Amino acid sequence: MAEAHQAVGFQFTVRPDGVDLKLSQDVIKNIYLSGVTAWKKKAIQFKNGVLAGVYPASPFSWLIVVIAMMSSLYTHVDPSLGMMDAIKENLPYRSCVSVQTRAVLSAILFATGLWLFLIYLLRYTLKALLSYHGWIFESHGKMTTSTKMWLSLVKMFSGRRPLLYSFQASLPRLPVPSVDDTIQRYLESVRPLLDTKQYNHMEILANEFKDSKAAQLQRYLVLKSWWATNYVSDWWEEYIYLRGRAPIMVNSNFYIMDLLYVTPTHRQAARAGNVVHAMLQYRRKLERGEHAPVLRALGTVPMCSTQMERMFNTTRIPGIETDIVQHLTDRKHLVVYHKGRFFQVWLYTGGRHLLPSELEMQFQRILNDTSEPQQGELKLAALTAGSSQGVNKVSLDAIESAAFFLALDDEPQGFDPAKTNSLDGYAKSLLHGKCYDRWFDKSFTLISYPNGKMGVNAEHSWADAPIVGHMWEYVLATDCFHLGYTEEGHCKGDVNKGLPHPSRLQWQIPKEVWRSSKAMLRIADDVDFHGCLFTEFGKGLIKKCRTSPDAFIQLALQLAQFRDQSVFCLTYESSMTRMFRDGRTETVRSCTAEAVAFVRAMEDKERTLTHIHTLALFRKASEKHQNMYRLAMTGSGIDRHLFCLYIVSKYLGVDSPFLKKVLSEPWKLSTSQTPQQQLNLVDINKFPKYVGAGGGFGPVADDGYGVSYIIVGENLITFHISSKFSCPDTDSYRFGQHIRKAMIDIQALFKPENDKKTAEHVKIVPVENGKKHI
Incomplete structure (x- = not known):
């Protein structure tokens, strides 16, 4: 060491x-x-x-205010309305200080108080401005005069050169919706999924809850919203993630892939060296708060950055009833897994980060190490997929306190255009690997393949996918465009061969490892993944149709779901609430009555509706979806409010059949969009090959689908589809084909003269002999 x-x-x-x-x-x-x-x-x-x-003031502004107040002493103009004189007369030790000195001190004290008052005034003015969300409900490209004025005021009060956490104190609190509005929206969302009898029963339960228990629960929730910075996020982290007793591998963790078409070097140690060094640069800027704040809406409205604080040096620590998230600071080592061995690598020397070339040398030393794993060490990490107790404390502390976890795999992965299922294997490798070669409890595991490809497996409790995606975009851009490689594919720079070799961690391995490994293998083998690159068109053509790309894709998913299952189902789409302090996510219930009407029109074999009527139904469904997404983003969603009401009911011992029913409903189609170009570090129009492949997650329901999609540039959309082999009614490859055809069929609505061959050349691959296509 x-x-x-x-x-x-x-x-x-x-x-x-x-x-x-x-x-x-x-x-x-x-x-x-x-x-x-x-x-x-x-x-x-x-x-x-x-x-x-x-912020939004600056320390220099304090000096300006002090000088202004000092100047008033000589102009005999008192802007303080007598307050400076009062301060001067009440200063302690008056007899020991001259009159002139007391006058100067009183001016400084008054100026400081005035300066602080102005800071809070500016901050709360900005908070009031950011609490306005009327702009988000305006039609795209049609900004009203009032919104333009509001935007100008936001820019004016936002100050200059903000840092990562500059806007945190100015972000508004997440509002608590009214119970009546939430219940009305909930009943509207389930109406197309229930028959008349079922709906009437649900309506009775909802009205009974509203008339009896809702007011009491709502009062406690409003009280919490006044006290806590966010009335949802802490309970969401605890009860949805940390109290979950199911294995987090597949069921909770998610993955992010490497660049789709480009591999900067095929040397595993070199690529890992550059990427780890880029991550250390990102961590240094993160710890210092030097990253620019994430500005998403209109390029001006800031997003909450709280989740980013726990990106590094963070581990989920297992407990009997609930886990905890342990975050440490300023840890200087990394733990590397390779062929069943665990190595500790120090990341600093002489007060600086190791250079990429030095990291490459350290990782190559591990790759060249031919020592055998200790007894039971090979599958030790399987404990983090299920239960992790009983291992050697010193070595476990080394892993839990590490900056992050690096896995040097020995089997190549990545996208190969010549292989139709290359993304499928790549996704499964990133999500679960061999079940014992990822440390699933770490905030994230960086995965390096022998062909130079990389990827990330992330634990979900501490943050959501956009947070990890922000870091990953920075790392890939830094790796390819700033650090670079030599002609031989090695990291640039000299090598300090005097660095101490990576040290092996020592273990006392329990027998439970083998049982955990077998159980996790059964879970992993049941995951049916399919990666689908949709290249027929992308965001560019969808925008020409004057519709939202996200709404377009969500309606295509509803059409694909109905064609695949012949029924509609409760659909989960994740939206963010990070325009509010400590915001995380909200649910958009994408299967609306308008979406159902559109899908039925598309599937009407007798064509009772004209092409124009079907297109009108699409536009109506698209507008409905966009409005629901906007409501979710602005704190008027359905599910987080009902979830928190349920938690309050459990604390108070109040039984609510309505809330129980709502919280037990399965999401058979769970969807999420992976954000792209959060940092705009790479011009993908100039470098079209330097695009990410996005990421995905495991199926939420045993008999449903999980779909993650990323809109890449103007002409590519990537879908990551998951389901379970054990369910006879689902098939990820088949669903991918349905999505492809649904996208093309919907786009054809906007071109009546469109060549029918475009819609016919995509055919569903049949299921042979009752077995799924793999």
């Missing part, structure tokens, strides 16, 4: 004639540089903390 290596440089021997002291100059130099770096880091963190704390 690095500590042991450095200790060798400091030796002393007690001799009869005194003490013989030997010091290593290299070690002393490293200690000195480490101390300088640590103090420099603290100074920068303090400076940036002050900048974020006084």
Whole structure:
């Protein structure tokens, strides 16, 4: 270990004639540089903390206010209306201080108070402006005069050069919707999924709840919204994630893929070296708060950055009834897994990050290591897929306190145009691997393949996919366009061969590992994945149809679902609520009455409706979906409110058949869009091959589908589809074919003269002998 290596440089021997002291100059130099770096880091963190704390003002503005107040002493104009005189007369130790000094001190104190008052005034004015969401309900491309004025005011009060956390204090709190509105929207959402008898029963339960228990539960929820920064997020993290007792592998964790078409180098150690170094650069900027704030809406409205705080040095610690998320700070090592062995790699030397070339050397040393795993070590990480207790504490602490976890795999993965199922295997490798070669409890596991491809497996409790995606975009851009590689594919820079070798972690392995590994393999083998690249058209053509790309895809998913299952189902689409402080996600119930009417029109074999009427139904369904998405983003969703009412009912011991019914409903189609180009570091119009493949997650329901999609540039949409082999009614490849045909069929509505061959050339691959296509 690095500590042991450095200790060798400091030796002393007690001799009869005194003490013989030997010091290593290299070690002393490293200690000195480490101390300088640590103090420099603290100074920068303090400076940036002050900048974020006084935002949207600046520390320099304090000096301006002080000078203005000091000037008033000489102009005999009192802008304080007598307050400075009152302060001067009440200063302690008056007899020891001259009149002039007391006047200066009173001016400084008044100026400081006025400055703080102005900061809070600016901050709450900005918060009031950000609480306005009328702009989001306007038609795309048609901005009203009032919205233009509002946008100008937001820009004016947002200040200059904000840091990552500058807007946090100005973000509004998530509002609690009214019970009447939530119940009305809920009943509207389930109407197309229930027959008359079922709907009437649900309506009775809803009205009974509204008339009896709802008011009491709502009062406690409103009280919490006043006290907590967000009335949903802490309960969502605890009860949906940390109290879940199902294995997090497949059921909770998600994955993100590498670049789709480009592999910067085929040397595994070199690619891992560059990517890890880029991650360390990202972490340094994150710890200092130097990243620019995420601005999504209109390029001006800020998003909450709270989730980013726990990206590194974070581990989910298992418990009996509930887990906890442990976040540490400033950890300087990485744990690497390769062929059943665990290695600890130090990331700093002489007060700086290891260079990419130095990291490459360390990873190559691990790849060249031919030692065998200790007894039981090979499948140790399977405990994190199910239960993780009983392993050696020192080594476990090394993993849990590591910056993140790196897995050096020995089987190549990635997209191969010559293989129709290359994304399928790639997705399964990232999501679960061999079940024992990922540390599923870490905030994320970086996965490196021998062909140079990379990927990420992320634990879900601490953050949502856009947060990891933000980091991943930075890393890929830095890797390809800033760090680069030599002509031989190695990392650039000199190599310090004097670095201590990675050290093996030692274990005492329990027999439970083998049982956990077998159980997790059964879960992993049941996952049916299909990656589908839709290249017929993309966002560019959809926008020409004057409709939302997300609404277009969601309606295509409803059409594909009906063609696949012959029934409609409760559909989950994730939307974000990060325009509010500590916001995470909300549900958009995409299977609306308008969507059902459109799908039935598309599937009407007798063609009782004209082409124009079907297109009108599509536009109506699209507008409905967009409105629901906007409501979810602005705090007027359905499901998080009902979820929190249910939690309050459990605390109070109040039984509610309505809330029980709502919370037990299965999401047979769970969907999510992976955001792209959050940082705009790469111009994909200029570099069209440098696009990500997105990511995905496991199926939420045993008899349903999970669909993640990413809209890449103007001409590509990638779908990641998951289901379970054990369900005879689902098939991920078949569903992908249904999605493809649904997309083409809907696009044909906008071109009556469209060549029918376009819609006919995509055919559903039949299921042979009752077995799924794999």
